[in-house]
Amino acid sequence: MKSATEQALVLTDIHIRLHNRPLFTPLNLTIHPGEVVTLMGPSGCGKSTLLNYICGTLPSAFQAEGSARLGGRELMDLPVERRRVGILFQDALLFPHLTVAENLAFGLQSGHSRQTRRFRVETALLDAGLEGLGGRDPATLSAGERVRAALMRTLLAEPAALLLDEPFSKLDTELRARMRTFVFEHARQRRLPTLLVTHDPADATDAGGPIIELDQRPTVNAANPAATLANPENPENDPRSVPNVPRRP
Numbered sequence: 137m138k139s140a141t142e143q144a145l146v147l148t149d150i151h152i153r154l155h156n157r158p159l160f161t162p163l164n165l166t167i168h169p170g171e172v173v174t175l176m177g178p179s180g181c182g183k184s185t186l187l188n189y190i191c192g193t194l195p196s197a198f199q200a201e202g203s204a205r206l207g208g209r210e211l212m213d214l215p216v217e218r219r220r221v222g223i224l225f226q227d228a229l230l231f232p233h234l235t236v237a238e239n240l241a242f243g244l245q246s247g248h249s250r251q252t253r254r255f256r257v258e259t260a261l262l263d264a265g266l267e268g269l270g271g272r273d274p275a276t277l278s279a280g281e282r283v284r285a286a287l288m289r290t291l292l293a294e295p296a297a298l299l300l301d302e303p304f305s306k307l308d309t310e311l312r313a314r315m316r317t318f319v320f321e322h323a324r325q326r327r328l329p330t331l332l333v334t335h336d337p338a339d340a341t342d343a344g345g346p347i348i349e350l351d352q353r354p355t356v357n358a359a360n361p362a363a364t365l366a367n368p369e370n371p372e373n374d375p376r377s378v379p380n381v382p383r384r385p
Contacts (some may be wrong), residue, residue, distance in 0.1 A: 144169065145329040150163045150204070169327035170328065173345050174334060176349055183350055221295055222299065224283075228274075239274060256292060261288070264284040269281070296328070300334075
């Protein structure tokens, strides 16, 4: 069995530039299994671009360097489909030409029997509180139902890490709180190292892990020093030297 460190998502010395302009200072970060690290910062500082780099979908206009390792594997050496990185966006992005159940089944890896595929989809629908809705057109689902369906499709693909690119931003306040609980609980239950991009401090508070303010000089804002920024061998950048900031009540 792999140790927690071996199952972690480890980012090492990542640089991303646009037109030769650095978006942020070199980034080093370790996200342990079941931990949710929150990435915050102004628009244009490179938060979503970093997720694209990890996934392998970075647009050609950007120049990037650095290592991303997941479960001991170097992701930069792998094509997108072999990285085992799941991602949720602001929009659920369910396929409009497929039913809800067919959308979930799309996430399953090949090789399963028809009976197994049906069982896993039905189990996922039940787990998400979507039982009886498998035959529906995704357009008929509520906003919260679409988020849950999108998460289940992502989890059925059996990712080894989860990236969240402001998936709650278009929800109202009450629904947003419920969906945060739903997504974070599933990430922790599956021991997925999870990286959340958001502008909402409430998202970061509910995530319960380290908070990184990504700017020209990233810093950690968390009692949990699991996130290591800049050069981890430089004592001046040791996150243990960053004062703890009280969490939001």
